[in-house]
Amino acid sequence: MSVLSGNQPEGTPTWIDLRTPDRAGALAFYQALFGWEYEPYPTGDAQGTRCLLRGRPVAGIVPDPDRTVAVWTMYFATDDCDGTARRVTERGGRLIEPPADLADHARTAVATDSVGARFGLWQGRSRLGSEIVNEPDSLIRNDLITPDPERARAFYTALFGFTPDRNKEVPELDFTFLRRPDGHEIGGIIGSPGVPSSAWETLFAVSDTDAVARRATESGGSSTDPEDTPYARMATVTDPAGAVFSVGTAP
Template structure:
């Protein structure tokens, strides 16, 4: 997928909420080579993660949270209007929209199935400054229990359409203006029944198996070992705080 992350309706940003910022920054700093600058968005407990000096993600401390979690934010021109669309389509607004200094405005929202994601209205911070190289965001994947209901929600909200099913798990591309901007995955058989649908954050790596091994040495848990897919080899991991993400070594 060749994604313009600054386009309205495309994934713009990812943020890790963590109960232990020291553990999380140490983990991702070693795994992906990220460095961290404190005070992202004027928030003293938020850090801007950078890869080679370019914005890659944010890390925000949420003391008292039971586990960490990644949130994928979609770029919108007006967060308040987008929040209204989400409510009208059967979703909900969990928090915000709120201003993060001069960086922009954000809101945490949920779709019709209570699957959580975010809205990002860019100010001085446009979102990703790097993508598609080792250590950077690759793309988002929505894991859903109801493909048609997901299409009925995200279509009116962002103008997304569904591509044709492909591969053994019937993945489908979520498209904007005919271009693939994310992936939709019907709940796979191997996914535990008690795990609710979620937006997965994919990060590019050079070698999925080696990344999984390195992650384990750093305190992570492998939820799915390196496995071949249509997009390349992937490994699903939970970091030391329990935040789930996927490492992808693309085939092209």
């Protein structure tokens, strides 16, 4: 199902936003890349922009003039933002933005986990988060890339009750799926000793990876050469303000 009508189960990636020092540049870049339309929405002290696909929200863009490099943040669904935020700190994480109301839309928080990767919490109210997922120009997947996968797996297993499930399709990688208590896969953790820091990777589905990679460079960003993987034809894109994400076309 790609169009959602209710809050996602606890621990499911449910919203993404871009914190950027260049709001105008981001709006132009992502419209060129994905064809998104925009509408304003309140984001604490700042006026953010909701990104729309077929009139439904799929992401947010939030101006952050204090940042030097833009960053995408993925938010996990939670039924109790305050309680989950407490568990984050009890299990070795750190709160960057404590729980706060986003108007009547949601109660949210932003944190780092036990290995330093940034993520958010989203307790949906009048807004459930991304209403379209898993189709071109929307969020399809998130994986944590970290040099310390064991500690990361322990953190998220304790935080959301996930079950780690080793990915046997790519035995050369330390790649573990994370499954909710109902067995649904919500993403994964990839151990990579060479990465300098831990981060959740945001992957957008696209209908033509090669075309999107070209548009990224033509619009002021950059892209790696598209490559075929067991799951999709993928490229890593960097927007003009430095935010890194991936795009992929399923075979």
